[in-house]
Amino acid sequence: xxxxxxxxxxxxxxxxxxxxxxxxxxxxxxxxxxxxxxxxxxxxxxxxxxxxxxxxxxxxxxxxxxxxxxxxxxxxxxxxxxxxxxxxxxxxxxxxxxxxxxxxxxxxxxxxxxxxxxxxxxxxxxxxxxxxxxxxxxxxxxxxxxxxxxxxxxxxxxxxxxxxxxxxxxxxxxxxxxxxxxxxxxxxxxxxxxxxxxxxxxxxxxxxxxxxxxxxxxxxxxxxxxxxxxxxxxxxxxxxxxxxxxxxxxxxxxxxxxxxxxxxxxxxxxxxxxxxxxxxxxxxxxxxxxxxxxxxxxxxxxxxxxxxxxxxxxxxxxxxxxxxxxxxxxxxxxxxxxxxxxxxxxxxxxxxxxxxxxxxxxxxxxxxxxxxxxxxxxxxxxxxxxxxxxxxxxxxxxxxxxxxxxxxxxxxxxxxxxxxxxxxx
Ligand code: GLN
Numbered sequence: 470x471x472x473x474x475x476x477x478x479x480x481x482x483x484x485x486x487x488x489x490x491x492x493x494x495x496x497x498x499x500x501x502x503x504x505x506x507x508x509x510x511x512x513x514x515x516x517x518x519x520x521x522x523x524x525x526x527x528x529x530x531x532x533x534x535x536x537x538x539x540x541x542x543x544x545x546x547x548x549x550x551x552x553x554x555x556x557x558x559x560x561x562x563x564x565x566x567x568x569x570x571x572x573x574x575x576x577x578x579x580x581x582x583x584x585x586x587x588x589x590x591x592x593x594x595x596x597x598x599x600x601x602x603x604x605x606x607x608x609x610x611x612x613x614x615x616x617x618x619x620x621x622x623x624x625x626x627x628x629x630x631x632x633x634x635x636x637x638x639x640x641x642x643x644x645x646x647x648x649x650x651x652x653x654x655x656x657x658x659x660x661x662x663x664x665x666x667x668x669x670x671x672x673x674x675x676x677x678x679x680x681x682x683x684x685x686x687x688x689x690x691x692x693x694x695x696x697x698x699x700x701x702x703x704x705x706x707x708x709x710x711x712x713x714x715x716x717x718x719x720x721x722x723x724x725x726x727x728x729x730x731x732x733x734x735x736x737x738x739x740x741x742x743x744x745x746x747x748x749x750x751x752x753x754x755x756x757x758x759x760x761x762x763x764x765x766x767x768x769x770x771x772x773x774x775x776x777x778x779x780x781x782x783x784x785x786x787x788x789x790x791x792x793x794x795x796x797x798x799x800x801x802x803x804x805x806x807x808x809x810x811x812x813x814x815x816x817x818x819x820x821x822x823x824x825x826x827x828x829x830x831x832x833x834x835x836x837x838x839x840x841x842x843x844x845x846x847x848x849x850x851x852x853x854x855x856x857x858x859x860x861x862x863x864x865x866x867x868x869x870x871x872x873x874x875x876x877x878x879x880x881x882x883x884x885x886x887x888x889x890x891x892x893x894x
Contacts, residue, residue: 474512478522481763482510491747491755494727496632499625500746503529503728509744510760513671515737517684521668528664529744530622532726533565533585535604535660537699537707538673540579542607543591544695552591555645556584558698560706560713565752566632574643580706580724583636589657590646601659608663611673613685616663622728623662627655661726667742670732674740700736704772711751719761720771731757735770782808783815784832788824790892796824799884801832804840813847821854825891829861829884836866842873849874859887 486508495501507529511521543552554575561577563569571577576584592600601618609616637650646653665673676683677700681691691699703722708715715723721733721741729746731754741764745756765771784801788794796819802808819826830836836844848858849872860867860880871877881887 474520475522477767478510478512478520481760481767482508482523484763485745485756485759488756488759489747491749493746494748494752496629497622497626497727498629499622500530500728503746505747507729507744507746508756509667509742511667511671511742512764513675513678513684513740515675515678515684515739517672517675517679519668519671519675521671523667524744525667527744528619528666529728529730529746530619530661530726531608531663531665531670531730532661532728533580533582534665534670534724534726534730534732535608535663536580536585536588537677537703537724537732538608538611539585539588539592539604539660540702541677541691541695541699542604543588544698545691547591549694549698552579552588555591556587558702558705562710562712565709566636568632568635568639570639570643570645575645576640578702578706580702581709582633583640586633586637586654586657587640587645589660590648590653599656599659601656601663604660605663608665608673611676611683611690612665612669613672613683614669616665616669618659619662619664623659626658626661630654630658633658665730667730667744670730670742671740674732674734674742677734678736678738678740680736696736700734703734708753709751711749711753715758719758719765720773721761721765722772723761725753725757727752729754729757731761733761735772738770782812786815789888790825794824795827795888795891797827797829797884797888799829799832803835803837804830804833804844805835805837806839806843809840809843809847813843816847816851819851819854819856823856825857825859826851827859827861827884827887827891830866831861831863831883833866841867845872848872848878849876852876859891861887 493501507524509523509525513519556579557575557577559577566582578584579588633654637654640646641650680693681696682689700722707724721735723733725731730744733741743757743760745754747755749755785799861884862880863882
C-alpha cells in the first residue's frame with residue numbers, strides 16, 4: 470500500500486493552480502523577475518515525515534518568514550522579558566511595513582517590520598559574525614542543511630530600502646535601536662534574503678510543531694516556553710492586517726513572506742509550507758492562502774476545532790497475581806491536565822487498603838509538568854490510603870520517582886519482570 474497523502478497534496482495544488490490573480494512584489498525589483506507560475510506545497514508531520522509536491526526543489530527568499538525564527542533566537546538567548554522590553558505582542562492591524570509604534574513607544578509586535586528590525590538588533594554580534602550570519606546558521610540547523618543568502622535579492626532590496634530605513638531611523642530616535650540604524654536595517658534585509666524551499670520551511674516548522682525538539686535528530690533546539698511565545702505571536706500577528714480573517718478561516722499560526730511563501734505550524738500536529746509568488750493586497754501569497762484554507766478545512770486543522778487529547782489514558786486495566794491483588798494500569802498517550810484528571814478519577818475507584826497498584830508509564834509519549842504534578846499527588850493519596858505503588862518507567866521521567874511527600878517509589882524497567890517478581894502476592 471502507498472499512503473495517499475502525496476496524491477492528496479497534488480490534488481490540492483492542482484485545484485489552486487487555476488487562480489492567476491494577485492501581483493508579484495515589485496518594491497524589491499529583483500522579486501518582480503520571479504516566475505509567477507511557481508507553485509509548491511510541503512507538509513511535515515510532528516515526527517518529521519516530509520511530503521512535498523510541485524516546485525518543491527525551487528529556492529526562494531524567506532523574507533518575512535524569517536521573523537518568527539529571529540524572534541525565537543532572541544527569546545532563547547535573552548529571555549522573554551528582555552525581548553518584551555523592546556517589542557510588544559499586540560496585533561497592529563496595519564500593513565507589514567507601516568512606520569508606526571505602539572503608545573508605549575515599542576514596536577507593536579515582532580512580525581511587522583518595525584518589530585522584526587528591533588528583534589534583529591538584539592542578536593548581538595558573536596565572534597565577529599553579524600546577526601544575519603548567526604541567523605543563517607541557526608536556520609540551517611533547523612532546516613537540517615546549509616542555507617545560503619541570495620545576494621541579488623539582498624542588493625536589490627538594500628538599494629531601495631527607503632521605507633525600512635525610515636523605520637530604522639524612527640526606532641533609533643526613540644532609543645529602541647541602540648546603534649547605527651543603517652547597519653541594522655541592511656543586516657535585517659540580509660536575514661530576509663536567506664534561500665529556502667518549501668521542504669526546508671516545513672522542517673524548520675516541525676521543530677516549532679514539536680515543542681522545540683528537532684523530530685529528526687531528537688535534539689532540543691528551543692525551549693518550550695519560547696515556542697509557545699513564537700506560535701502565539703504568529704497566530705495573532707503573522708498575517709498582518711489580515712490576521713483576524715486568517716484566524717477565523719484557517720486557524721493555524723502562520724507567517725507569510727513577500728517572495729510568496731507561507732509557513733503554517735499547528736502545535737503537536739503538522740507544519741505546512743506553500744509557495745506561489747503572486748500576492749494579494751496584504752502582501753500574502755494568493756494561492757498560498759487558498760492552499761492553507763483548503764488543507765485546514767479538509768483535514769480539520771483549525772486550532773479552535775478541538776483538543777489534541779485522545780480522551781483516553783488508561784489503555785488497559787486488569788487484576789493479576791495470586792489473589793488477584795495486583796491491580797495493573799497500562800497507560801498510553803500524552804499525560805496533560807485532561808488525561809491526568811481522567812486517570813485520577815479512575816484511580817479514585819480503587820478500594821481503600823486493598824491492592825498493590827501497578828502503573829505502567831512506558832507507553833506514555835509525553836508527560837507535561839501539570840500531568841506529572843497531578844500524577845505524583847495522586848500517588849501520595851493512594852499510599853495514604855494504604856496501597857503499595859509500583860511503577861514501570863524505563864525512561865525515568867518522574868523526577869527520581871519521588872512523590873510530593875518525598876516518598877521514593879519502586880520503579881521497574883518493564884511490566885513482565887515486575888509481574889514475575891510479585892506474582893506470589
Ligand atoms: N524584506 C521584506 C521587507 O522588509 C520582507 C517583508 C515581507 O516579507 N513581508 O520589506
